[in-house]
Amino acid sequence: MQDADGKVLRFGMVGGGVGSFIGHVHRKGAEFDDQAKLVAGCFSSNFERTLNTGAQLGLDRSRLYRDHLEMAEKEAAREDGIDYVIICTPNYAHYAAAKAFLQQGINVVCDKPLTVTVEEAEELARLADEKGLLFGVTYAYSQCPAVKHAQQMVRNGDLGDIQVVVAEYPMGSLAAPVELEGKMPWRMDPQYTGISNCVGDIGTHVEHTVSYITGLEISELCARLDNFGGKNRALDTNAHILLKYKFGAVGNYWCSQVAIGYDNPLRVRVFGSKAAIEWCQEIPNYLIVRKLGEPPQLLARGHSYLYPEAGQMTRLAAGHSEGYYEMFANFYAKFNSALLKRKQGLPLTEEDLDFPDVKAGLRGVKFVSRCVESSKQGSVWLKFD
Ligand SMILES: NC(=O)c1ccc[n+]([C@@H]2O[C@H](COP(=O)([O-])OP(=O)(O)OC[C@H]3O[C@@H](n4cnc5c(N)ncnc54)[C@H](O)[C@@H]3O)[C@@H](O)[C@H]2O)c1
Known part of the structure; x- marks a missing residue:
């Protein structure tokens, strides 16, 4: 089940380059419990910046992309392609990127607000449903034990x-x-x-x-x-x-x-x-x-x-404080576990799907x-x- 690094899922990122506000929080959160590993990215609309981020994060040059379309297509075609993409660009770019990955059959995590129009959010919710893909939206504050x-x-x-x-x-x-x-x-x-x-x-x-x-x-x-x-x-x-x-x-x-x-x-x-x-x-x-x-x-x-x-x-x-990173880690622990279960062909329960999803994202846009x-x-x- 595990790959050579002992990690199970592979993810890529659109946005979230080094120096961005939320990119590293996603990376830490997704990898917190050693269930997933970053392997690909289009971290910026500027390719030089994507290359710099990729180099700093130790990624293979062949898995750094000029735009989300190239990344979705090429990752979908690889045998060791990503299991999911994390989208944390400015708001306007969420929709096109999420749509491209869903269309290629790749699961999505997107930051909030999900999209800039209700119609776009509705389309993403419909597409995720049609394709049977997992779609998380990182409303991380809800993933805190006291909130639970x-x-x-x-x-x-x-x-x-x-x-x-x-x-x-x-x-x-x-x-x-x-x-x-x-x-x-x-x-x-x-x-x-x-x-x-x-x-x-x-x-x-x-x-x-x-x-x-x-x-x-x-x-x-x-x-x-x-x-x-x-x-x-x-x-x-x-x-x-x-x-x-x-x-x-x-x-x-x-x-x-x-x-x-x-x-x-x-x-x-x-x-x-x-x-x-x-x-x-x-x-x-x-x-x-x-x-x-x-x-x-x-x-x-x-x-x-x-x-x-x-x-x-x-x-x-x-008495030892947990905080923002752990809230993201809790979101990703649930998302990663659900995806792993699905990859094993097991049915997902309501408990497995207890993370903010595309419907929550759509409601937010509404x-x-x-x-x-x-x-x-x-x-x-x-x-x-
Ligand atoms: N869940 C939360 O609590 C939380 C917190 C902060 C930000 N956010 C959301 O995360 C998103 C990003 O916010 P931020 O503060 O990190 O912004 P930022 O400006 O700090 O970073 C944006 C990143 O996206 C990259 N980018 C821009 N356009 C791109 C494109 N077309 N393709 C690929 N990469 C592109 C930039 O190079 C940069 O690395 C926003 O939607 C914001 O609302 C959510």
């Missing part, structure tokens, strides 16, 4: 009926017009980013983390997007979103990139009829639980009092589209589906 425990609490009825959700993702990264200094170059450009910057970039994380924990489905939303932080910015940097979910619960989300002094504290609070939970990405190893009539509890990752599903997602003893549309129309309530 929160999800299990909801599923087991520990919170009672969910009534209210409050979630926020404040960052200060675009509080000043840094794009004028050549920083974060593509993020404020609709050609590369799509119709939304703030909701697309971090609002999608809020949407997915809430959905993952609660299982709630949005029925309607009302959004106000603003382009604060610089003159003539074409895209949003702040969003307030009100939500109604199916079966009566309500919520509000705030995401901002002009929240001076904030780094990455994605925070989700869920209030049920019996108890409430609170989780924050900057202190990911802990979950606050508030039960009616009782003092608050602070649950810590790594203890046997957590649900076993959360225990399975942890590697270190309690969320972005509805928020932008609601805001454009003067912050009106819009049906989600």
